Amino acid sequence: MAMDPFSLLILTISVSSFFTFQWLFHKVSPWFSRRVSPGFLSLSDKQKVEWNSRTVSTLHALLVGVFCLYILFFDDAVNEDPVWGDPTLVKTNVAITTGYLISDLLLIFYYWKAIGDKFFVVHHLAALYAYYYVLIPLPSPSMDLPVPRRTSMLLLLGGKGDTFVCCKYVNDQLFFQCRW
Template sequence: MMEDSVLISYCVVAWSFIAFQLVFSVISPIVSSRCSTAYRQLSKGKQCEWDSRCVSTVHAFIVGSLCLYILAYDDAINRDPIWGDPFQVKMNVAITCGYLVYDLILFARYWKEMKDPYMVCHHFAVLYAYVYVLNRGVLPYFANFRLISELSTPFVNQRWFFEAIGTPRTSRPAIINGLAMAVVFFLVRIAVIPTYYSQVFATFGTEGYIRLGIGPQVAWIVSCIILDILNVYWMYKIACGFYRVVAKAKPGGKPRRNHAD
């Protein structure tokens, strides 16, 4: 039964990869060129990033919605966060893994246009931990909890879309999106840190934790630390950027530039 579950998981990874590649290569270029004159005027490199952010937004809506559903209604993983029935979580994680593989290949193909070493580090850290979820079905609650962070992605992407079509950063739509991005990013990536780690520490020394073995334990803790360091860094950048925009929008506002620009 476990082997069948693993096979299904990797089939979902493969189909996820193909689906997101299809959105990037076919669906987004067709829809975007028909719906936005600004898209047609972008350089090839910018069109590539536009399409990749469309894929990112689609992934965030799918995975974020499934994540909230599982947290609310999956009693098995809420009762046993380490060894609870992982099937629904594995499907959600498999979708994310397919997306991450697609995105890493995209970075490799278009590194000059899209280079982002922090995001590559993020992707590898996530894959490192999620392979254990797919192969052994362990830590379903914690694996799913990390996916809450995807709920901030559409706002981050929307900021880039505004810049790509020339919307001023001080315009009302851009400021509203910037505020929403900062608030949601903080809520789903920073504010949840104490709750997450309190639940992590509560498992230490339990029979379920000991059964994990050293490999999953290291993958779990190390990947979490890496991801949260990146999240704190990105939160700092977002907060600084939003402050500068708001200060600039005020009459006579001339904020100083700093290293976070």
């Protein structure tokens, strides 16, 4: 059974993931850390925020990592046809990660002085952008749209010189190869 790209199930999983990771950050990690690591209580508030953030990040990585291994070794639909196979479990995993990334972005902004970093924000937004393309099926001619957009952005940023010209021609070649 194929899953619709933005089905109610995907939305529900993403929202549930968001609230679960918020709960893990605010309640479970501090509670568990106090019991397991006596040094947790001596940390400053900033350090506790970073500790809880890293704890939740680790839990997320373990969860989706195990899920990925399961998909890799046992998901027949994806293994039989990796390109066009039914990616229901993949989309479920991406929905979990989407909820986590949005949750973590909110925490980064809220606790900016403790864990704020513009590179984390860029990383999270780039991942969410990529996951959008996992959840939204595109017809094959549209798969190449990021290439001319990237070239246009480089032009807007004042790209010039031999390296830029070479990069532009490579991007244009990729664009036309993907189109045909």
